[in-house]
Amino acid sequence: MDTSRSHDLFTRAQALMPGGVNSPVRAFKSVGGEPFFTQRADGAYLFDVDGNRYIDYVGSWGPMIVGHNHPQVLDAVIATARDGLSFGTPNPLEVTMAETITRLIPSCEMVRMVNSGTEATLSAIRLARGATGRARIVKFEGCYHGHGDSFLVKAGSGALTFGVPTSPGVPKALADLTLTLPYNDIEAAEKLFDEHGDDIAALIIEPVVGNANCLPPRAGFLQQLRELCTQHGALLIFDEVMTGFRVALGGAQARYGVAPDLSTFGKVIGGGMPVGAYGGRRELMQQIAPAGPIYQAGTLSGNPVAMAAGLAMLDLVQAPGFYDALEAKTNALCDGLEAAARDAGVAFSTQRVGGMFGLFFSAEKVDTYAQAVACDSARFNRFFHAMLERGVFLAPSAFEAGFMSSAHAQAEIDATVAAAREAFAEIAAG
Numbered sequence: 009m010d011t012s013r014s015h016d017l018f019t020r021a022q023a024l025m026p027g028g029v030n031s032p033v034r035a036f037k038s039v040g041g042e043p044f045f046t047q048r049a050d051g052a053y054l055f056d057v058d059g060n061r062y063i064d065y066v067g068s069w070g071p072m073i074v075g076h077n078h079p080q081v082l083d084a085v086i087a088t089a090r091d092g093l094s095f096g097t098p099n100p101l102e103v104t105m106a107e108t109i110t111r112l113i114p115s116c117e118m119v120r121m122v123n124s125g126t127e128a129t130l131s132a133i134r135l136a137r138g139a140t141g142r143a144r145i146v147k148f149e150g151c152y153h154g155h156g157d158s159f160l161v162k163a164g165s166g167a168l169t170f171g172v173p174t175s176p177g178v179p180k181a182l183a184d185l186t187l188t189l190p191y192n193d194i195e196a197a198e199k200l201f202d203e204h205g206d207d208i209a210a211l212i213i214e215p216v217v218g219n220a221n222c223l224p225p226r227a228g229f230l231q232q233l234r235e236l237c238t239q240h241g242a243l244l245i246f247d248e249v250m251t252g253f254r255v256a257l258g259g260a261q262a263r264y265g266v267a268p269d270l271s272t273f274g275k276v277i278g279g280g281m282p283v284g285a286y287g288g289r290r291e292l293m294q295q296i297a298p299a300g301p302i303y304q305a306g307t308l309s310g311n312p313v314a315m316a317a318g319l320a321m322l323d324l325v326q327a328p329g330f331y332d333a334l335e336a337k338t339n340a341l342c343d344g345l346e347a348a349a350r351d352a353g354v355a356f357s358t359q360r361v362g363g364m365f366g367l368f369f370s371a372e373k374v375d376t377y378a379q380a381v382a383c384d385s386a387r388f389n390r391f392f393h394a395m396l397e398r399g400v401f402l403a404p405s406a407f408e409a410g411f412m413s414s415a416h417a418q419a420e421i422d423a424t425v426a427a428a429r430e431a432f433a434e435i436a437a438g
């Protein structure tokens with residue numbers, strides 16, 4: 009496979025941008041090697057600058073749920089752009105978007121559009137802190153909520169210690185306010201709330217973790233967190249930046265039947281344009297400026313072109329049977345990969361929820377962060393490159409979920425499984 013143009017671009021990029029990229033995971037640091045540069049994308053495929061074609065299971069990290077370059081999304085973007093790119097005044101598409109989100113996500117009685125998932129989560133915890141008058145937040149190990157200071161925190165040594173920064177530049181005093189819990193461990197959560205419940209403004213969680221591979225919640229886990237938060241007067245925030253409109257039309261909250269106080273959304277509702285949103289109960293959202301005193305703003309928020317792209321995509325995913333079909337494809341892919349691994353004698357398992365999935369080099373089913381970390385990452389990295397050489401682009405990290413789109417047909421799934429048979433055989437050969 010010729011990748012010389014990508015290589016030249018990456019050489020130039022590294023001199024000009026940190027790591028040669030504008031977002032770290034794109035640099036292939038965890039899997040090794042160099043990233044390819046995409047020239048264009050269509051349906052289930054990416055095409056790189058050297059003319060190579062890849063079946064894409066990254067989907068721009070989630071948003072391309074109807075595939076790349078969907079004509080309906082593209083037409084909406086082009087038609088809207090002809091009327092101007094940004095107005096700095098309210099525009100009608102923002103109202104339609106707010107109506108659509110509040111209709112599809114009933115726990116969101118009101119919504120505020122922002123420009124990224126990071127902005128959505130930052131704003132949601134400011135609102136939680138402002139509304140409760142409390143400072144502490146709780147997050148789960150392995151969950152990613154964007155690059156806000158309060159989220160770049162890991163557990164200190166020993167259970168129930170206060171958080172420590174995972175990045176220079178995050179003040180220790182702020183990290184102290186973030187408490188970290190193991191995902192899918194309700195006893196640890198109960199213990200933490202027993203000790204600190206009265207100081208906790210909010211607990212934020214990826215209801216299905218997509219940033220530590222793909223970890224579904226154990227039966228009752230989300231419900232029990234809901235009860236704990238209610239009992240202690242803390243707000244429950246579902247970060248549905250990945251799961252929203254992906255694991256079900258109504259997101260993880262619909263799939264698992266748990267209503268959070270606040271929800272955050274991101275890339276998925278932009279259909280590929282830079283978008284995020286947060287929403288929740290009316291009396292909470294009414295505290296946001298200018299209706300209330302808690303400040304949050306954005307020059308480009310509610311951008312008409314981004315709204316048009318998102319609305320066109322949200323229209324498509326509301327087609328009857330859309331999520332059943334998406335889930336069937338995810339299952340077909342994961343079943344096929346498991347069978348291929350079994351035949352090659354490679355210890356391997358998957359997780360799948362709606363249109364997202366996880367690949368684990370482990371014989372057991374994985375649903376905790378500790379198990380995800382214990383998987384054979386060297387094998388994952390070999391698998392990643394063996395698949396890439398065969399024209400299949402998986403997330404370039406063992407700690408990221410994979411994403412299915414409605415543009416993936418049986419032919420792409422069959423081709424992926426055929427490539428995986430060869431890749432697993434290579435791995436088994438050592």
Ligand code: PMP
Pocket residue numbers: 069123124125126127129152153154155214218219247248249250274275284
């Ligand atoms: N929350 C979750 C669950 C995410 O997966 C991400 C990004 N992958 C974010 C927040 C941050 O979103 P963004 O990159 O748009 O800032």
